[in-house]
Amino acid sequence: GAVVSQHPSRVICKSGTSVKIECRSLDFQATTMFWYRQFPKQSLMLMATSNEGSKATYEQGVEKDKFLINHASLTLSTLTVTSAHPEDSSFYICSARGDTGDGYEQYFGPGTRLTVT
Amino acid sequence: ELKVEQNPLFLSMQEGKNYTIYCNYSTTSDRLYWYRQDPGKSLESLFVLLSNGAVKQEGRLMASLDTKARLSTLHITAAVHDLSATYFCAVDASGSARQLTFGSGTQLTVLP
Numbered sequence: 001g002a003v004v005s006q007h008p009s010r011v012i013c014k015s016g017t018s019v020k021i022e023c024r025s026l027d028f029q030a031t032t033m034f035w036y037r038q039f040p041k042q043s044l045m046l047m048a049t050s051n052e053g054s055k056a057t058y059e060q061g062v063e064k065d066k067f068l069i070n071h072a073s074l075t076l077s078t079l080t081v082t083s084a085h086p087e088d089s090s091f092y093i094c095s096a097r098g099d100t101g102d103g104y105e106q107y108f109g110p111g112t113r114l115t116v117t
Numbered sequence: 118e119l120k121v122e123q124n125p126l127f128l129s130m131q132e133g134k135n136y137t138i139y140c141n142y143s144t145t146s147d148r149l150y151w152y153r154q155d156p157g158k159s160l161e162s163l164f165v166l167l168s169n170g171a172v173k174q175e176g177r178l179m180a181s182l183d184t185k186a187r188l189s190t191l192h193i194t195a196a197v198h199d200l201s202a203t204y205f206c207a208v209d210a211s212g213s214a215r216q217l218t219f220g221s222g223t224q225l226t227v228l229p
């Protein structure tokens with residue numbers, strides 16, 4: 001149980017284009033989903049928290065107009081990187097918060113490798 | 118602001134040896150996680166520590182939590198090459214998985 005998927009797993013796009021990444025909780029409902037970014041050899045940095053049906057909360061320094069997050073259902077959140085530039089190249093990981101029966105936990109997706117050329 | 122410090126950042130060890138990775142954090146929390154990350158992959162959950170004095174073991178890895186000292190340790194016993202990976206601790210400031218703050222990670226290389 002508690003499986004989170006991401007699509008695509010890898011994407012290459014040209015500078016100036018937009019890319020959408022999907023995060024799905026496959027076997028549980030996630031009222032809260034999180035988006036993290038990880039640069040090479042670095043730790044995970046939280047970008048934003050999204051609650052189903054409401055606007056995402058962005059961490060300081062994350063441009064909300066550049067990283068559009070939509071959490072339209074209890075099983076799906078999307079991250080759209082608009083007008084991508086090479087410095088946006090990174091590993092994007094989502095997580096979904098779900099109740100295991102023993103309390104809430106975050107379950108991590110497999111990640112999406114974005115390369116902007 | 119919660120700060121989570123891991124050390125060492127890099128660790129090379131010989132197969133068969135023992136070592137400990139440390140995770141210190143700056144504010145009160147009763148929930149701490151250990152994850153493993155292989156190159157190019159996402160996080161694999163290793164341990165969830167939910168109370169002071171919690172100790173969990175899986176194979177050659179053992180994790181413990183001292184909430185009073187704000188310290189968790191990940192002990193590696195008789196290391197093998199397959200344990201080579203980056204290990205992260207993460208502290209839950211909310212108590213209900215609403216906010217995880219990650220340490221900087223420890224890149225472990227086990228040498229033959």
